[in-house]
Amino acid sequence: xxxxxxxxxxxxxxxGMATAALLAREGIRTTVVEKLPTYGGRAGNETVGGxxxxxxxxxxxxxxxxxxxxxxxxxxxxxxxxxxxxxPAYRLFPEGEMPIGVTSGRDNAIELFESIEPGAGxxxxxxxxxxxxxxxxxxxxxxxxxFRSLAPFAQITGQYGKLARYLTEPLDRFVASRFTDTRLRQxxxxxxxxxxxxxxxxxxxHLMSHTDLTQGVAYPQGGxxxxxxxxxxxxxxxxxxxxxxxEVAAIDYSGRKATGITLIDGQRLPADIIVSAADLHHTETRxxxxxxxxxxxxxxxxxxxxxxxxxxxxxxxxxxxxxxxxNLLFSRQWEDDFAAVFDGPVAQRPLGASRxxxxxxxxxxxxxxxxxxxxxxxxLVPVAAEEAIGHGNMYREQASGQVERIADAAIQQIAxxxxxxxxxxxxxVKQTLGPADFAERYHAWSGGSIGPAHTLRxxxxxxxxxxxxxxxxxxxxxxxxxxxxxxxMCLISAENVxxxxxxxxxxxxxxxxR
Numbered sequence: 001x002x003x004x005x006x007x008x009x010x011x012x013x014x015x016g017m018a019t020a021a022l023l024a025r026e027g028i029r030t031t032v033v034e035k036l037p038t039y040g041g042r043a044g045n046e047t048v049g050g051x052x053x054x055x056x057x058x059x060x061x062x063x064x065x066x067x068x069x070x071x072x073x074x075x076x077x078x079x080x081x082x083x084x085x086x087x088p089a090y091r092l093f094p095e096g097e098m099p100i101g102v103t104s105g106r107d108n109a110i111e112l113f114e115s116i117e118p119g120a121g122x123x124x125x126x127x128x129x130x131x132x133x134x135x136x137x138x139x140x141x142x143x144x145x146x147f148r149s150l151a152p153f154a155q156i157t158g159q160y161g162k163l164a165r166y167l168t169e170p171l172d173r174f175v176a177s178r179f180t181d182t183r184l185r186q187x188x189x190x191x192x193x194x195x196x197x198x199x200x201x202x203x204x205x206h207l208m209s210h211t212d213l214t215q216g217v218a219y220p221q222g223g224x225x226x227x228x229x230x231x232x233x234x235x236x237x238x239x240x241x242x243x244x245x246x247e248v249a250a251i252d253y254s255g256r257k258a259t260g261i262t263l264i265d266g267q268r269l270p271a272d273i274i275v276s277a278a279d280l281h282h283t284e285t286r287x288x289x290x291x292x293x294x295x296x297x298x299x300x301x302x303x304x305x306x307x308x309x310x311x312x313x314x315x316x317x318x319x320x321x322x323x324x325x326x327n328l329l330f331s332r333q334w335e336d337d338f339a340a341v342f343d344g345p346v347a348q349r350p351l352g353a354s355r356x357x358x359x360x361x362x363x364x365x366x367x368x369x370x371x372x373x374x375x376x377x378x379x380l381v382p383v384a385a386e387e388a389i390g391h392g393n394m395y396r397e398q399a400s401g402q403v404e405r406i407a408d409a410a411i412q413q414i415a416x417x418x419x420x421x422x423x424x425x426x427x428x429v430k431q432t433l434g435p436a437d438f439a440e441r442y443h444a445w446s447g448g449s450i451g452p453a454h455t456l457r458x459x460x461x462x463x464x465x466x467x468x469x470x471x472x473x474x475x476x477x478x479x480x481x482x483x484x485x486x487x488x489m490c491l492i493s494a495e496n497v498x499x500x501x502x503x504x505x506x507x508x509x510x511x512x513x514r
Contacts (some may be wrong), residue, residue, distance in 0.1 A: 013041020
């Protein structure tokens with residue numbers, strides 16, 4: 001009797017768990033090894049002083065990607081998650097201007113744009129049409145694919161000129177040619193903050209406006225911890241085994257075949273298939289010898305590690321009605337913000353941190369994240385992906401000086417820009433994370449918090465392959481490989497590993513279970 005194949009997945013983040021669940025569904029005996037004591041990876045959560053903080057993703061976008069993933073297992077999203085639509089989708093605090101509530105839905109967005117800039121409503125209609133078309137094109141041709149054939153490109157005959165423009169024209173210029181008001185431009189280009197700077201992000205990514213302005217923004221009750229629970233439970237249902245507090249020291253091999261892994265305690269675990277959902281830079285340069293590296297150190301040297309962040313998690317006494325669930329604070333001269341983050345500190349940003357920041361108040365929607373009479377705030381401050389900025393105090397006794405100063409500046413900024421009087425005096429819990437924490441906990445390349453930037457040379461098929469070219473049975477999943485950063489992309493990357501194993505070179509998603 002033929003023994004079933006075995007697989008080891010490195011990392012129990014979103015991509016690792018999703019990949020493991022799909023492999024197990026194929027009848028492959030799958031084990032996930034994770035260096036941390038629990039699952040979730042960067043989408044973690046911690047409870048401090050009665051406040052439950054998500055320590056990673058907080059925007060639930062691209063609902064169709066979640067729906068499709070769960071449908072592969074014959075489930076509906078509503079079977080496993082309790083989603084609450086958010087109104088407004090977010091509140092914008094432009095520097096020196098009145099706050100603006102942004103409500104999802106094409107008609108709502110068009111009405112808002114027209115009220116701010118006459119004529120902008122019709123231009124937004126055309127913009128969102130283009131965003132929807134590009135979004136669908138990406139789903140059909142460029143996300144659920146391993147780029148092993150020319151099939152994706154055969155499907156876009158007649159659109160090569162448009163695609164070439166989207167790839168070569170930066171997003172900021174694409175938006176500026178249509179809209180004059182700074183606030184409107186910022187609403188349409190802010191998603192690029194998580195990809196790269198708008199000046200370096202291809203306008204192909206204007207498709208992201210389809211996700212927040214058209215599809216809408218929801219909140220999974222329980223936060224992204226609930227999403228991680230759902231994916232973990234699904235993997236366990238499929239028979240996946242998890243081994244926590246288990247760190248990998250090396251990927252073993254013989255000739256062109258990966259034979260298993262060696263743990264830091266010297267133990268060896270054999271397997272027929274290895275999938276690394278760990279950081280790609282770490283996998284290639286630390287777990288493999290040079291002769292077996294597809295992406296050697298010289299490959300990474302000229303590339304952009306993406307965004308670094310200082311995360312500030314606050315437990316605050318009293319209510320903060322000035323803030324919605326999602327809040328964006330944008331400075332007038334946010335070019336200086338991007339310069340500080342991607343090019344190093346500038347005179348206007350001596351801390352090397354952006355003054356355009358994101359603030360989430362999950363207690364607006366979820367009563368379980370804070371004690372009664374208190375609010376829970378999650379603050380994301382973009383900084384350079386640079387370990388030297390330091391670590392926070394979430395997993396240390398004390399934060400590094402620069403992280404502490406950045407956190408304090410963000411608290412003062414929120415108080416001033418959003419009109420939250422005496423915010424600093426109302427903080428009863430303050431926890432922080434810095435780039436050094438991401439490097440230490442997740443082996444994140446250069447301390448980046450999200451994954452390599454989505455510049456032209458780091459997008460689509462130029463982002464790299466999800467399979468080793470030196471070891472025939474070593475695969476990659478997660479935000480540091482194709483198709484890119486974000487929880488939905490990690491789910492898609494898991495499916496692409498399965499397509500690799502099946503020899504499926506077709507574009508588009510796999511058929512869903514009946």
